[in-house]
Amino acid sequence: MANTQMQASVLTNLTEVRAMIKRHKRNDIIFAVIGLIALMIGLLTLLTLFIDLVRNGYPRFNAEFFMNFPSRRAGSAGLLSAWVGSILVLLVTFITAVPMGIGAGLYLEEYAAKNWFSDLIEINVSNLAGVPSIIYGLLALGLFVYGLDLGQSILTAGLTLGLLILPIVIVSTRESIRAIPVAIREAAYAVGATKWQVVKDHVVKYSQGGILTGVIIGMSRAIGETAPIITIGALTFIAFLPPSPVTEVAPYINFEWLSSGFTVLPIQMFNWLSRPDHAFHINAAATGAIIIVVTLLMNGTAIWLRYRIRKNIKW
């Protein structure tokens, strides 16, 4: 008698448990659906935008578009000065921001004493990453264009974008350094390495992947930046190329291109977009699509490189 009663109570319990699990699983599904919708809103909007750009700009995807200077006639206007300008500006950005960012990150992480002052610097570096880019433009206008008299040049633009992505490089450098286990560091010190030997043989080597990712993500941000470049006064209509960095006579390189006027892809796009003639809007759409593709390629490279480098490092 008691036995049957117990069995009955086990059974009711079991039904209750099953009902509860069902309820909880329903919540699971509801949340998954909400999450998926949120994700799709973001993704689909971007995708639609991209498809729209490609559809509008499609007629201009040809070699001529890349090899022509801007022109008064939309049909024969091209991107030549813009993409050359973008590459040269990014070159300056890369050369300045990468060593400075990695150096600063290494110093903060490895050498700087940990006290209130380094905390203050840390907060400010993270903050800098969030400062609106136009502020950098204003700073550059005052400092590079007027203060140092560098003019509205490729050098100025490159330095400005360099400043802009510096915090990104610093933060990613520090984060990838921090990911190195203490045990590896101690192992290096334990065989008698000096701090510099530890930094150069271990810290830099093992954090390469993360640093590289940060650099590329910074560069892909720089390529699309418009506001600071406009602020320093980039020209919007450039029908010439800067002097070539390499020459046929010794010393084979020259630096005149640094002080040349220039335009970059997003500014060329902005310029075409602001024309009333619809034909120019096609050019703008094509340019937009190209910028997106380049950015995607750069980020893709970052992911691939990180994967390649991380593959050999397990901890």
Added chain:
Amino acid sequence: MDNSTNVLKAESRNLDFFYSNGHRALKSINMPLYEKKITALIGPSGCGKSTFLRCFNRMHDLYPGNKYQGQIVMHPDNTNILDAGVDPIEVRMRISMVFQKPNPFPKSIYENVAYGLRVRGEKNKRTLDDKVEEALKGAALWNEVKDRQQDLAFNLSGGQQQRLCIARALATDPEIMLFDEPTSALDPIATANIEELMSELKSKLTILVVTHNMQQAARVSDYTAYMYLGELMEYGETNNIFTRPTRKETEDYITGKFG
């Protein structure tokens, strides 16, 4: 064991250690370290064994605010290796260390072993090759890896990785080798290999080992020190400590009544 043949390699004299938060982790420790003998440090977690071990290669210097008081004197040169005038790097060149978990560098097997030599400025390929081979043989790893020295160290098993770390520590001909619970992350077979290796190594150098494993201390060590709450409670020949401990606490710990 005949005490008369024992030569003093190092000794700690009234050693106190303070962590940067002010915690006094070691209290006036006096302990000898005999040449070509294995000394085991045992005691419950947090008793200061690892802290004591890490004083010997000045590992605590890597973190600001830590403070030593007292001396660790190395013989025959009578250098107090804790002296502020002695560079910790010099100390680490004489005393090497094997860590709790195998921690090879994410480099090739060869480079792991060669690193200590490279740090000392050795560039000659022949010398490096010879030294690496010698160290790998000394760590009983040569036969397993001689044909794949350029492979990544991470591709080795846990026990092999730990032997690689021993080879790395061995390559620079240290006078003393420190082992910080070297087998706690290994399976019983790999553990037996490491223990055997330690017994072989003591023909060449002096060993100080921290262990949680009573049987290990009993098996491999010549001397045992029992530590509790930062103090050295008892020190003596391993046989005596395990069969006739003079203190009740030591006996309780060894027999597993507490710890």
